[in-house]
Amino acid sequence: MKYLFFILWVLPVCVQAQHDSCRLKLSGYVLDKQSHEALAFASVYLSQSETGTITDLDGHFELNDLCPGDADLVISHLGCQSRTFRVQLTGDTAYTFHLEHDSRELNEVVVTEHREAYTGSLPTSSISSVRLQAISGKPLGTMLKEVPGVWTLQTGPSIAKPMIHGLHSNRVLIVQDGVRQEGQQWGSEHAPEIDPYTAGEITLIQGAAGVRYGSDAIGGVILVQPPPYPTDTAVHGSISLAAFSNSLGGSGATRWSGQSKKLPAMQWRATGSYRLGGDAATPNYRLANTAFRENNLSGAVKWSKAAWQTELGYSRFSTDLGILSVSHIGNLTDLEIALQADTPLILRDFSYYIQAPYQHIVHQVIRSFSTFRTGDIGHLDLNIAYQDNHR
Numbered sequence: 328m329k330y331l332f333f334i335l336w337v338l339p340v341c342v343q344a345q346h347d348s349c350r351l352k353l354s355g356y357v358l359d360k361q362s363h364e365a366l367a368f369a370s371v372y373l374s375q376s377e378t379g380t381i382t383d384l385d386g387h388f389e390l391n392d393l394c395p396g397d398a399d400l401v402i403s404h405l406g407c408q409s410r411t412f413r414v415q416l417t418g419d420t421a422y423t424f425h426l427e428h429d430s431r432e433l434n435e436v437v438v439t440e441h442r443e444a445y446t447g448s449l450p451t452s453s454i455s456s457v458r459l460q461a462i463s464g465k466p467l468g469t470m471l472k473e474v475p476g477v478w479t480l481q482t483g484p485s486i487a488k489p490m491i492h493g494l495h496s497n498r499v500l501i502v503q504d505g506v507r508q509e510g511q512q513w514g515s516e517h518a519p520e521i522d523p524y525t526a527g528e529i530t531l532i533q534g535a536a537g538v539r540y541g542s543d544a545i546g547g548v549i550l551v552q553p554p555p556y557p558t559d560t561a562v563h564g565s566i567s568l569a570a571f572s573n574s575l576g577g578s579g580a581t582r583w584s585g586q587s588k589k590l591p592a593m594q595w596r597a598t599g600s601y602r603l604g605g606d607a608a609t610p611n612y613r614l615a616n617t618a619f620r621e622n623n624l625s626g627a628v629k630w631s632k633a634a635w636q637t638e639l640g641y642s643r644f645s646t647d648l649g650i651l652s653v654s655h656i657g658n659l660t661d662l663e664i665a666l667q668a669d670t671p672l673i674l675r676d677f678s679y680y681i682q683a684p685y686q687h688i689v690h691q692v693i694r695s696f697s698t699f700r701t702g703d704i705g706h707l708d709l710n711i712a713y714q715d716n717h718r
Contacts (some may be wrong), residue, residue: 422607494546520690522623528555576604
């Protein structure tokens, strides 16, 4: 009984003594090691008791009701290396702690922008330079059949013009090297006066994207773009040859381009081509007066500076096209006889000779394109062209 009374008397005294000793206070400041500036909102806590707080705007902190002894104080701050400090708690204690910023050099971040071509309601398709080489020798109107969605309105073996959704002539716009072609819309027998050997790529634009080119592009826009200029001082050249078995003809073209060594700002290119074909053949006879001859020449010179660039070009398209003799009939009686005949009323042996009726066409274009850069504002483009069509 005596021992029980002793325990009940001593235990409250020990508890009270322990409670009185855990009334210590730990306070201080957290500063930057290099600049000695206060680190606000730093995390401060004791690892043993998980008692913690954060520093105020002056970097000051305060922990209360701590028990005496050694303790590990963990301090962390955004952008700094976390550190653990060993502190002795024998009474109310104040410290000043320093944290060092974690300096890490990051690699540069490069943000690039690339606009993807939208093909939903703005369809485009093209013939690449590789494909153009494979089908070289044909008239431009015939080559355009390679583009999906393009049909050909053809009169004879050498007269063809593009047709898109049933629209042709002045409803289909052809733009060659930035110049609107103004000769092919006059009639069904008037094909585009463009040398396909001058093209580096042919692109068809349909739908709403053609609105920017005007109302005459309601059917579509055909862009005939030349190959790019070379970027070195070497002279680049090519020769293309093609043969036609039906008309016993062929075509040849040569294209040269380069950059001046003495004048690096000057670039140039030149193209020449020739096509020849005789009367086209069917399984049983020749189509009289369907021979053709064509010779073309074009060239351009470009001068580039840091603030501006200008380009001057010239092209000459010349062709003689025979028109099928029996396609021109003078009266209704001759038409009825022609429809009832098993073969054309006019037949002749194969020939390269072109007689009436025929087309003689010379189409010349002189153009000048200049760009002036205005710094942050943008650039100013000036495109001037003159066309002369003799038919």
